Amino acid sequence: MNLRDTLNRPLRDLRISVTDRCNFRCTYCMPKEIFGSDYQFLRRDQILTFEEITRLARIFVAHGIRKIRLTGGEPLVRHDLPVLVSMLSAISPDLDLTLTTNGSILAKQARALKEAGLKRVSVSLDSLDDEIFKAMNDVDFPVWKVIEGMDAAAAAGLGPIKVNMVVKRGLNESSILPMARFFREKGYILRFIEYMDVGHTNGWRMDDVVSAKEIIKMIDAELPLEPADPNYRGEVAERWRYKDGSGEIGVIASVTQAFCRDCNRARLSAEGALYTCLFSVKGHDLRGLLRGGATDEDISQAIARLWGRRSDRYSELRSEKTVALPKVEMSHIGG
Numbered sequence: 450m451n452l453r454d455t456l457n458r459p460l461r462d463l464r465i466s467v468t469d470r471c472n473f474r475c476t477y478c479m480p481k482e483i484f485g486s487d488y489q490f491l492r493r494d495q496i497l498t499f500e501e502i503t504r505l506a507r508i509f510v511a512h513g514i515r516k517i518r519l520t521g522g523e524p525l526v527r528h529d530l531p532v533l534v535s536m537l538s539a540i541s542p543d544l545d546l547t548l549t550t551n552g553s554i555l556a557k558q559a560r561a562l563k564e565a566g567l568k569r570v571s572v573s574l575d576s577l578d579d580e581i582f583k584a585m586n587d588v589d590f591p592v593w594k595v596i597e598g599m600d601a602a603a604a605a606g607l608g609p610i611k612v613n614m615v616v617k618r619g620l621n622e623s624s625i626l627p628m629a630r631f632f633r634e635k636g637y638i639l640r641f642i643e644y645m646d647v648g649h650t651n652g653w654r655m656d657d658v659v660s661a662k663e664i665i666k667m668i669d670a671e672l673p674l675e676p677a678d679p680n681y682r683g684e685v686a687e688r689w690r691y692k693d694g695s696g697e698i699g700v701i702a703s704v705t706q707a708f709c710r711d712c713n714r715a716r717l718s719a720e721g722a723l724y725t726c727l728f729s730v731k732g733h734d735l736r737g738l739l740r741g742g743a744t745d746e747d748i749s750q751a752i753a754r755l756w757g758r759r760s761d762r763y764s765e766l767r768s769e770k771t772v773a774l775p776k777v778e779m780s781h782i783g784g
């Protein structure tokens with residue numbers, strides 16, 4: 450069944466958060482003052498089991514989902530993640546199954562993930578400078594270990610590796626060029642993400658956003674760039690390639706150039722709530738259906754109804770007023 454929302458957008462892409470926990474405390478995502486030792490994370494019985502996730506994923510795939518990205522929190526802190534990957538990859542050989550990770554424990558798991566059927570990974574890294582990176586992850590985690598994780602993933606066949614860098618003014622702008630040079634050399638695709646007003650714990654201000662335009666200008670001045678065509682409709686990253694043929698980069702301009710018009714993405718939180726927008730205030734409980742004896746058909750219809758009613762376009766409407774509204778935390782639904 451081909452679902453369409455009220456703005457005629459199909460449902461193609463599902464992000465599944467497998468845990469709300471993380472071993473980092475990135476200041477823009479899980480600041481320590483909020484996510485400290487007394488923070489109440491979800492209990493084990495509150496999060497979906499692998500069987501429940503797989504059952505939902507199968508129903509979503511029947512609705513037209515072609516891409517599933519596992520995320521979190523940090524997805525690799527969830528025990529036995531390769532088992533879930535193999536269960537999901539068994540749904541359909543055509544499913545584009547990927548993972549976003551902070552890379553901290555990727556080196557150990559890369560081969561098992563590949564063997565389980567994972568297609569690619571995106572690894573987040575905000576600087577090559579240990580001092581800046583440690584100030585951002587706030588748990589004293591060194592850069593080299595993340596790069597070791599990326600390299601292990603590339604060696605395991607999980608490439609082309611994409612590297613996600615969130616840029617926050619006054620914090621890591623100085624890392625933009627060194628990151629571009631380094632990953633161009635390595636052949637990994639670096640993607641710059643505008644700092645977003647997700648959740649309400651990171652104290653976001655528009656002044657902290659370094660725009661995609663600024664980033665492109667800065668890189669182009671040293672390493673000339675030209676625009677490249679999108680790989681598919683609804684791709685969030687705008688692609689640019691180096692004029693000398695030495696690779697490409699991407700910019701995700703969710704703040705300064707909203708792309709709601711083509712947004713075909715749904716998000717499933719670790720406790721089984723469906724969010725139809727990254728900036729939703731509330732999710733729709735699917736766990737209650739799973740655990741309350743609903744049939745696959747009941748769940749399928751519930752999803753169809755939710756998507757059919759969807760009218761979200763937060764980024765296109767962003768204003769002083771919307772920024773102040775309550776929203777779900779990024780670590781809850783995984784970006």
Ligand code: SAM
Pocket residue numbers: 471477478520521522523524549550551571572573613614615642643644645646647651779780783784
């Ligand atoms: N822990 C994994 C990681 O860091 O890759 C997966 C979950 S994390 C929430 C997914 C992505 O969201 C990361 O690339 C992270 O940098 C990005 N992110 C988190 N908070 C953000 C914010 N306020 N603005 C823009 N991107 C953000």
Ligand code: SF4
Pocket residue numbers: 471472473474475478479521522523551573780
């Ligand atoms: Fe953890 Fe990823 Fe959020 Fe950083 S961005 S705190 S690694 S979930």
Ligand code: SF4
Pocket residue numbers: 708709710712714725726727728761762763764765
């Ligand atoms: Fe999609 Fe919501 Fe982001 Fe717009 S603001 S692109 S609707 S997730």
